Amino acid sequence: MTEALVLRRSPQPATFLVAGGMLLAPITGTSSTLGSPSDTRYSGLSMTQAGYAVAPLPTGSVADEVSALQEQIRSRASLTRQQIARALGVDRRSLSAWASGSTRPGLRRLDALRFLAQLVRDLDARHPGRVHELLLAVHSGNRDALSMIAEGRFDVAWRLAKTAKGRPVISITRITRTKPPVYAAAARALREGRLDRPVPSRTVRNQDVYEMDLAEALLFEEEPQEEPRRSGYR
């Protein structure tokens, strides 16, 4: 199965370079309280319906797949057939008919079922024992994850299930130290109004200061080193 989770960031992707290797990793830093007026990098995390792609089960008929997914959902999330049917926007008899092979679900319904199964697996892995509660938690507008799946709004369903009531979105842990910090005297000076920001003042520089020629990187070539002895991270 493939999750099409998309972290909406612009203009830079969430990657950085370490020792010549590209990693996918988050980035961090601090920002002023004024913020940057055009900074839209943290506009949110979503699972886009357009980008969502789930491979069908490799063998068997659609009926077999529906039966298998339904069973997974029932066993991991303790959802009733009625609740699963609600998430697919159909009635319970339609679901039974798909499982028996007497009728076939449309592609949109089948995708919804596959998404629900994927969401259940993910929630079960992260929050064992809470899947049922997270899927059925009622949010503003009387919405829950199942109703959003029925509307085809998988990204919203994903977000609702993961932000169910009782789970804090942000938590802060303060670590108490016994030793005075390195910044103690400076912090006291700041409180006493003795420290300021530097006065803005610029230096005119020629454009070539900001240009470089990567051909000069030859100066920094290194001899091949021994094979690393470290086998990897735990």
Added chain:
Amino acid sequence: MITPEDFYSPTEGPLKQGDILLAGVSRLVAEDRFCPAQWDAVEEHVVTVELAKADGSALRVGLGPALVMVTSHDCHLDKGWNRRRRELLDQGLSEHEAAEEAEHDMSLDRTFLASPLIDPDELNVERGNLMAGRMVGYLPVPASLDGLVPESVVDLTYRCTLDRLDMVRVGCVSNGVRAQLRYALARLDSLRATQLGFEAEAVLGQSITNVEFPTRNPLLVRIHLENGTSVDLLQHPAEPAEAPSRSVAPPGRDA
């Protein structure tokens, strides 16, 4: 270790590489919240943000207030302003108008890099070598005479992007210390081999009589040849040549 008199310079002028600030630092941490011992005192808080990672799991950031040293070069601190000024000049504005308009753009040159000052006792290394500046990744800092900065080391392996509107300045350092900082940064990030092979002799067709690491230009490796000439093998990342005018202050403010 360098004396405070040689290390510090008067706290004045624009933000510069080497300036010591009171700001904050942050670092992403893993689920087990592991923090190397030397940074334990730097990260007073751990903030967990649910759903913040691409797979829907939580992001955790260790952060806290800290004394930091600016590691970005002075050129970086003016980069956006110079680019904007050139654009405005191309549009026909006068020198004064272009400089003034660029100065009023609060989005320019907001960010820079800095590394925290940490207590040398927190590092599990030989203190003598550390404070003598012989350990790659660290720059020793003597206690300042005004008492605002205790004896410490700049941990260059911890680097953080800061906002220039979110800090205050505690001190400035001398030009010699700024050169030491650049050397320490280069040794940490890119310059592992300062030993030069004698293959150079074959290339040059001359015997090398001496190899010099000028103390005032520590990144420069100067090879003296038997014919009396010398070759500089690496360009020291020095200050750029001064342009015709300097220090354009915003209206109503002294530079």
